[in-house]
Amino acid sequence: MNQLETFLRIAGFLHFGILVASASTPHALNWRQNLASLHPFLRKLFWVYGIFIVLVIIAFGVLTLRHTADMAAGVPLGRSLCIFIGIFWLARLLVQLFVFDARPFLTNWFYKLGYHVLTVVFVYFVVVYWMAALMGKG
Helix, strand or coil: CCHHHHHHHHHHHHHHHHHHHHCCHHHHCCHHHHCCCCCHHHHHHHHHHHHHHHHHHHHHHHHHHHCHHHHHHCCHHHHHHHHHHHHHHHHHHHHHHHCCCCHHHCCCHHHHHHHHHHHHHHHHHHHHHHHHHHHCCC
């Protein structure tokens, strides 16, 4: 296994770490109270969007772990997958940095640490997937 494959495997496992962290989001952001004023349709839509994002992150983790060698080798489908995942996490990183103002919710050291760790993980994803897309052996 080469270094790029190792970085991709780490990225694959990190997706599941993000899911563990995201499981605390409804409690940390007090969704029960903060979403209560929404129309029931919008409240359900919010939850459905969250579930679909979870499914995408699971897919990214599983696909990365299952197809690490192809992604690192620059096989066209592997490279395309790296580009897609890289774009996804770049967009998420930009939202983290320039759209969301999480400060009102970073009420303790644990939430602050988690927020900054997530930002570092998003950067890692962008670097690793773009590196695989651009520098794969193929």
